[in-house]
Amino acid sequence: MLPEKRITSFIARHHVLTLATSTTDGIPYCAACFYAYDKERNVIVFTSDDTTCHAQQMAANANVACAINLETRVVGKVQGLQICGTVRRGEGEDRAVYVKRFPYAAVAPLNIWVVEPTFMKLTDNTLGFGKKLIWKRE
Numbered sequence: 001m002l003p004e005k006r007i008t009s010f011i012a013r014h015h016v017l018t019l020a021t022s023t024t025d026g027i028p029y030c031a032a033c034f035y036a037y038d039k040e041r042n043v044i045v046f047t048s049d050d051t052t053c054h055a056q057q058m059a060a061n062a063n064v065a066c067a068i069n070l071e072t073r074v075v076g077k078v079q080g081l082q083i084c085g086t087v088r089r090g091e092g093e094d095r096a097v098y099v100k101r102f103p104y105a106a107v108a109p110l111n112i113w114v115v116e117p118t119f120m121k122l123t124d125n126t127l128g129f130g131k132k133l134i135w136k137r138e
Contacts (some may be wrong), residue, residue: 031053045094058113077126
């Protein structure tokens with residue numbers, strides 16, 4: 001079952017997420033990544049060089065978390081999405097999703113990664129203060 005439209009629309013409207021990874025010993029790390037969202041498969045596609053700290057951590061521990069936020073000072077407009085899931089190496093279809101969103105990336109060597117969400121929580125104050133929409137993979 002796919003997440004409701006308010007969640008998928010929020011993901012599609014943005015293009016930078018904060019990715020949280022950790023070592024197998026639990027030492028955390030965060031990185032900001034450009035991403036593309038494939039609504040049909042409910043996956044988030046991004047690129048990261050294999051030499052980065054977060055790529056090395058993802059290679060050893062596939063459990064990740066992400067956050068996507070709308071920056072605002074207006075409390076009634078606060079929106080933010082928290083995601084938990086697993087990450088895997090991307091393939092041809094995943095690369096195509098990323099390049100469609102960021103055409104200039106077509107000429108670059110890309111190391112594609114894909115987050116497959118297991119849980120998403122959208123906090124959306126435009127629906128009422130502190131309103132949360134939750135999706136879990138069945």
